[in-house]
Amino acid sequence: MNGLRIGLTGGIGSGKSTVCQMLAELGAWVVDTDAISRELTAAGGAAIPAIAEQFGPAYIDADGALDRARMRDLVFRDPAARRRLEQLLHPLIGAETVRRAALAQPGQPVVFDVPLLVESGRWRTLVDRILVVDCRPETQVERVTRRSGLQPEEVERIIAQQATRAQRLAAADAVLCNDGVTLEQLREDVATLWRAWYPARP
Missing domain, CATH: 3.40.50.300 (P-loop containing nucleotide triphosphate hydrolases)
Known part of the structure; x- marks a missing residue:
């Protein structure tokens, strides 16, 4: 790239x-980091096991995806929880961002x-x-x-x-x-x- x-x-x-x-x-060539985050936290996403371990199964919905409403409420109330979530997601998002950017055509x-x-x-x-x-x-x-x-x-x-x-x-x-x-x-x-x-x- x-x-x-x-x-x-x-x-x-x-x-x-x-x-x-x-x-x-x-x-x-667009690399959408928000879309990457949603994919990582969807059912079967790479971040789901770590989220369940860090925050408990209550933050995973019936379909196996991140319960966004529950997590949003938590991170608004608890800055430490927000940092924990970011520390979990950001390396995964960063790695996938680099991978997708590399798919752009030369120039x-x-x-x-x-x-x-x-x-x-x-x-x-x-x-x-x-x-x-x-x-x-x-x-x-x-x-x-x-x-x-x-x-x-x-x-x-x-x-x-x-x-x-x-x-x-x-x-x-x-x-x-x-x-x-x-x-x-x-x-x-x-x-x-x-x-x-x-x-x-x-």
């Missing part, structure tokens, strides 16, 4: 996944879709550019409650656990505003940035 490496991040409900899909359509830009890029503190040295998808916290809450069924206060708790908007913006090499814009306007902004960062393609 010797192409441009882009770290893509944004708060929950920012539209990061939409931007990621647009970048893929433009020719980027093909790789986009690492990392929800907690700023929080991890290590991605600055692993990517060439950091792209942040940004919107107002009120927009985040409205979008997530509409799509997930979570209550606004639950969404606000999730937002509070993530890096602040200011921290993400400070880490960014470029920012895409996804607040009060149409999907087509966002697509045009993504394409403009793509041409600036990767002029080898139209």
Whole structure:
């Protein structure tokens, strides 16, 4: 892998996944770390035995997958439990991220879709550019409650656990505003940035 490496991040409900899909359509090779995490914690996933051992069988649902609601409640209440879960998952996610990135074509830009890029503190040295998808916290809450069924206060708790908007913006090499814009306007902004960062393609 010797192409441009882009770290893509944004708060929950920012539209990061939409931007990621647009970048893929433009020719980027996408490595979705959140998808990797979900696969590791699905029924039969590589992380399930260790989660059951560390946290007990109550955190595994009837299908054999991580009980996400129960675990989310635990890590919000107990920072030590959050760290234990991260110590368990992060090495597995990291190894699979490297493996998938290596599947890119020679010279093909790789986009690492990392929800907690700023929080991890290590991605600055692993990517060439950091792209942040940004919107107002009120927009985040409205979008997530509409799509997930979570209550606004639950969404606000999730937002509070993530890096602040200011921290993400400070880490960014470029920012895409996804607040009060149409999907087509966002697509045009993504394409403009793509041409600036990767002029080898139209």
